[in-house]
Amino acid sequence: MFAGHFGVAAAVKAKRQEVPLWALMGATQLLDIVFVPMLLSGAETIDSSEGVGYGKAIIHADFTHSIVGALVLAVLAGLLAWKAWGKRSGVTIGAVVFSHWLLDLLVHRPDLPVLPGNVGDLPLMGFGLWKIPAASAAVELLLVVVGMVMYGLSLRLRGAHLANKSKVWTAGIVMGILLGLSLLTDVFGI
Template sequence: MFAGHFGLAAAVKAKTPNVPLWALMLSTQLLDVVFVPLLLSGAETLEPVAGEGYGGSLIHADYTHSLIGALLLAFLAGWGAGKLWGGRGGVAVGSVVFSHWLLVHRADMPLFPGNAGGLPLLGFGLWQVPAVSIVLESALVLLGAVLYFRSVTAGAERRRRGWAVAAGGIMGLLLTLSLVTDVVG
């Protein structure tokens, strides 16, 4: 569901023009970025799930993808972004970081780091219903592409409007290609 995350980042960029697009794109994947060193160290793991090509792994990310871990990473990213791009930028980045926790995973995310307390794991499991996941992801991609295109073309000066149209079109194309690779695999 990378495309949906990136579509959300493009939509948020349209509403927070002072935050760089790269920061919003990174924010959508920050939980996974922090997950990689923990995966390599063995503290968190991935387990393939037979018969599922779309999101076909069970993630054991008891630190990065726990509710408390995701909130902490979102807070830290939002705090840092707030220092760089102001309070609104910080809220935008923090919210985008946390959106990763809300949008994707099957019931494989704990409430507390290390799954302390052994409480039930959470997640909507959209990957398990590809048709629903593809529709929602397509909607996020379309919304992000349209809002991004409108924002870059509306803010461009007359002499730079051609570049703005090209940038908006390229973003729409990249989001669409991201969606296609998500769906096809």
């Protein structure tokens, strides 16, 4: 669901123009960014016994993708953003970081723990939309389209007063292309 996460970042940028786009894009992927070194160290794993491809792997991200772990990462990122860009931006960044977990809850099979390291062996969460690839891809496409449209409209509104409107349109088109490509790579594993 990389593309869907990026769609959320684009939509948020449309409403919170003071937050840098790079920070929103990073925030929406922070759980996965932290997951990579955890995966490389062996602390978290991916089980691809059900196959390789869109949503087929079972992810054992017991630290980064636990609900408590996601909240901790969201709070830490929010505090850093608050210090850098102010309270409103900090809250926005924290919310965007946590939105990753909420979207993952929709698509993941039950592989999201409550506590880091799955301490207490509590029931795992996940609604499993990835089991229906077409439905999952449709939700992701919706997030991408909404993000692209909101971002484009916000540029149009801001650009109405600019002398060089072609730069505004170019930025909107580039964002749309990048979101579309991220969806294609997500769904088709390119």
